[in-house]
Amino acid sequence: MRGPAASELAVETTGLTKRFGRVQAVADVDLRVAEGDRYGFLGPNGSGKTTTVRMLLGLVLPTGGRVRVLGGRVPQDAARVLPQVGAMVEGPAAIGHLSGRANLRLLDAAVPTPGGRRTRRRRVDDALEALGLAQVGRRPVRAYSLGMRQRLGIASALVRRPRLLVLDEPTNGLDPQGIALVTDLLLQLSAQGTTLLVSSHLLSEVEHLCTRVGVMDRGHLVVQDHVDALRAPTGRLLVTLAGGAQDDDGGRVPAAAAALLGARLLGAPVFGPEGVRLVAADSGDAVGDLVRGGLVVREAVVERRTLTDVVLSRTTAVGEGMGA
């Protein structure tokens, strides 16, 4: 189907399963994240996202199935592949009495990476700078705000310039400026070739950032596709025509539109501040017929499903069927 070839996969799971006693947290998940993807990992609370991500990073052992990350098996080849993965899972972790910079240096020193002291220092400074933390890098982390801690967590994931970046709720607790900074940074990293796997509850953010999404529901991966394919046209056109309730007899434009569209008119036209709004079936050059009929079309937009529509239609609300 729309799956990338196995050799180009940054993350591949096969039948990935995790049980915690009687709780089936993850069930038979085949995740496919291609190199270069900006992959959004979605799903309601408790649907198994964090457990899946923890298994990718070798933090939790699966009870079934296989994991491959950057061409190696996890946990077997973890020592080789995981240094190429940057991750922030379940919130930022840092040592409170140390400065942000000292935390990053410790992390950087924990793994053998190319370059001498100078290169290491530059890597840490670059990561602080990229997250807007250069000014506060010397302050102890316990004096950081929630948003600053979150940005330090992302800086920690970035410091080794990973090939694959795995971020759990990266914009959690950030203000709008922080969200914009992180989103721009992720787009920049992606343009430089970093593969992104980002879990989030903010669907509009994912819609803006991600090229592909996977949706979890009660442990199962229920959707995995390109955002463009999921945001398919609904088959409806949203049309605004010139004309107001006060014009002429107030009903001329809607009546003319109804006559021109016939059965393609879906519901009754309504007067809005910009003119007469109507919904039409997107068939047989509806806009052309309106124009040829003498009406002024101010706007005609092909209606698309939003990611929110897709996720809500495929997932179970909290409390619904949880015992199943």
Ligand SMILES: Nc1ncnc2c1ncn2[C@@H]1O[C@H](COP(=O)(O)OP(=O)(O)OP(=O)(O)O)[C@@H](O)[C@H]1O
């Ligand atoms: N260590 C554990 N022991 C027992 N159950 C666990 C453990 N970790 C997770 N679970 C259970 O596994 C299920 C999936 O949890 P998980 O944290 O993976 O979901 P999630 O999709 O990340 O949720 P959220 O969006 O709330 O972070 C839940 O029912 C959870 O209670």
